[in-house]
Amino acid sequence: QQQVKxxxxxxxxxxxxxxxxxxxxxxxxxDYFPWYQQFPGKGPALLIAIRPDVSEKKxxxxxxxxxxxxxxxxLHIMDSQPGDSATYFCAALGGxxxxxxxxxxxxxxxxx
Amino acid sequence: xAGVTQTPKFQVLKTGQSMTLQCAQDMNHNSMxxxxxxxxxxxxxxxxxxxxxxxxxxxxxxGYNVSRLNKREFSLRLESAAPSQTSVYFCACxxxxxxxxxxxxxxxxxxxx
Numbered sequence: 001q002q003q004v005k006x007x008x009x010x011x012x013x014x015x016x017x018x019x020x021x022x023x024x025x026x027x028x029x030x031d032y033f034p035w036y037q038q039f040p041g042k043g044p045a046l047l048i049a050i051r052p053d054v055s056e057k058k059x060x061x062x063x064x065x066x067x068x069x070x071x072x073x074x075l076h077i078m079d080s081q082p083g084d085s086a087t088y089f090c091a092a093l094g095g096x097x098x099x100x101x102x103x104x105x106x107x108x109x110x111x112x
Numbered sequence: 113x114a115g116v117t118q119t120p121k122f123q124v125l126k127t128g129q130s131m132t133l134q135c136a137q138d139m140n141h142n143s144m145x146x147x148x149x150x151x152x153x154x155x156x157x158x159x160x161x162x163x164x165x166x167x168x169x170x171x172x173x174x175g176y177n178v179s180r181l182n183k184r185e186f187s188l189r190l191e192s193a194a195p196s197q198t199s200v201y202f203c204a205c206x207x208x209x210x211x212x213x214x215x216x217x218x219x220x221x222x223x224x225x
Contacts, residue, residue, distance in 0.1 A: 009152070032211045043116070043202050043216030044155070051211075089154060098162070098209040099170065104154040 003027050004092050006103025013110050019077040021088055021106045026071065029095035035064065035075050036089045036102075044089060048075075080110045113138050116217035118203050124223045125193045133188040133220050135203030143209040144186035146170075146178060148199040149219075155202065161186055162209045193224045 005024045013019045023033075034049035050057045050064040050073065057064045063076040077084055090103040119134045137144065146158040157170030161180040175197060177189045186205075190197055203217040 006154075034213075041218075043204070043218050045216065046213040049213075093211065099157055099160065100214065102155040104152060 003030075003101045004090060004103045006090050006106060008106060009104070010107040011109070013080045013108065015080065015082060015110055015112050017080050017110075019080045019084070019108055019110070020074060021090070021108070022072065022074045023090035023092075023103050024070075024072045025092050025101075027092070027095065027101075028071070030092040030101075031094040032092070033064070033066065033073050034091050034093075034100070035062075036091065038087045038089065038105075040086075047088070077108075080108075082110045082112050084108060085110050115139060116203055116205055116215055118201075118217040118220050120220060121218070122221050124225065125190075126225050127194060129193050130189070130191050131193065131222075132190075133201055133203075133222075135186045135188070135217060136184050137186075137203075137205045137215070138184065139205060139207075139215060140183070141205040141207050141215070142183070143206050144180065145204040145214065146176075146186070146188045147202045147204065148172065149202060150199050158188065158201075160209070190222075193222075195224045198222060198224045 035047045036044035037047040038044040048059050061078045066073045087105045089105045091100045093100050116137045142163045145160040147155045156172050159178040161167045164183045179187045201220045204214040206214045
């Protein structure tokens, strides 16, 4: 049972463009939604996270949009740069087990 | 501070062999985790330890055992390796289980022939 569905699987964007990655969840007990960024050969690292009491959170060029009623959240990368090329994972946590559930990941390539 | 360290970085095993993956953290965090990453599958939790002295199964625990040796160290053991266990293994930690950042190690790439 996949509790967090992530799309697209891969994404190619031109430098300066907007990258958008979407995630949907099923478990209404989820109440913490982080995004992790992973460069080749490295472990994932937290990029940005949101709680459902707000609909949007922005940190620099990275924005999370959250739609509680639709049970969806997305990552927007503005002015995408080649250095943003990485795999991005959405995740969700909540309920009694305190375990992160990850999406399957999106491989982002930003062409120069 | 090294953060989260994992050894070895690479390992090749034959089917049926055993090995232990080591993880250590110097962040004084209470909770530690073992994940496996496979292409197109994301990160799947194998086992976790909410605090020293406790361990619990995650999503894919079959074929693995863990030991929380002390607050710093959390090892993952494959008793009889199978080709299906070929994967990249990540150890992670956070201050305590829940709503705070998990810090990941650099990973161990394991191939089982």
